[in-house]
Amino acid sequence: MRILILGGTREARELADIASGERGYEIVSSLAGRVREPVLPVGRVRVGGFGGVDGLREWLGENGIDAVVDATHPFAGGITANAALAAADAGLPVLHVRRPGWREEPGDSWIRVPDLKTAAEAVAGLGDRVFLTIGRQGVAAFAEAGQWFLIRAIDPPEGAVPARHELLLARGPFALADEIALLRAHRIDVMVTKDSGGALTGAKLTAARSLGIAVVVIDRPALPEGAHQVETVAAAWDWLRQLGSGESAGGFE
Numbered sequence: 001m002r003i004l005i006l007g008g009t010r011e012a013r014e015l016a017d018i019a020s021g022e023r024g025y026e027i028v029s030s031l032a033g034r035v036r037e038p039v040l041p042v043g044r045v046r047v048g049g050f051g052g053v054d055g056l057r058e059w060l061g062e063n064g065i066d067a068v069v070d071a072t073h074p075f076a077g078g079i080t081a082n083a084a085l086a087a088a089d090a091g092l093p094v095l096h097v098r099r100p101g102w103r104e105e106p107g108d109s110w111i112r113v114p115d116l117k118t119a120a121e122a123v124a125g126l127g128d129r130v131f132l133t134i135g136r137q138g139v140a141a142f143a144e145a146g147q148w149f150l151i152r153a154i155d156p157p158e159g160a161v162p163a164r165h166e167l168l169l170a171r172g173p174f175a176l177a178d179e180i181a182l183l184r185a186h187r188i189d190v191m192v193t194k195d196s197g198g199a200l201t202g203a204k205l206t207a208a209r210s211l212g213i214a215v216v217v218i219d220r221p222a223l224p225e226g227a228h229q230v231e232t233v234a235a236a237w238d239w240l241r242q243l244g245s246g247e248s249a250g251g252f253e
Contacts, residue, residue, distance in 0.1 A: 001066045001244055002026045006083055007041060010200065011097050012071035014233045016041035024244055028063065032072075032079065034137070036155050056086035067243055069236060071097040075194055077221035084224040093243060096229045097236045099197040101220060102205060109214045116141035119192050122216045123147065127189020133204060134194050134218065150186050172200045179207035192216045
């Protein structure tokens, strides 16, 4: 079976590693190309977009793909929607792998918002020093804000940025002690994050809780209606094994 894994996440890399080591599976991993030096999975890798739903559907046919696994970032809503439509058009099974989102715990002070625009509005009354940890995309939504921002991202943001800011280029995982020290050193009043989930960058939330810092949490975009979803790499691999054995694995349109 030839499987397309839409990736860029730890889960995508782990699934590619497992499946590539098994007989009967050929893995093609696709990365969006938005990170300059991505961590690459094992096996064949392609980088860049497909050209929308039509382009992806044509690529699936031209490359003899048997199934699609969407293991992209929880906020990669565009490619997720395109994958669901293109796979349905091509009559292919598709699975969406989404790690669980973060959950508010006792002592947290969270403000959940639906999008970046609302997040930028929410921070206005929460303090003058903001830790912006949403990646490089979306920073422009805060460009007109008057607060001071510590912007942490893997690569520099493109487009407009807040007038008062400091850029910190770093890639997780981040240790709890380091996150606490960072928040203290920059006298952070409020944090803004996407609900990405996972342990890789989750320590910042524990650090904010321990210091009594408010957190503006941007909700994930919804999966396509009727999407077949699993939360773990193990469950995704079970799905692929069932497909390989000829069993019905769900996710068919």
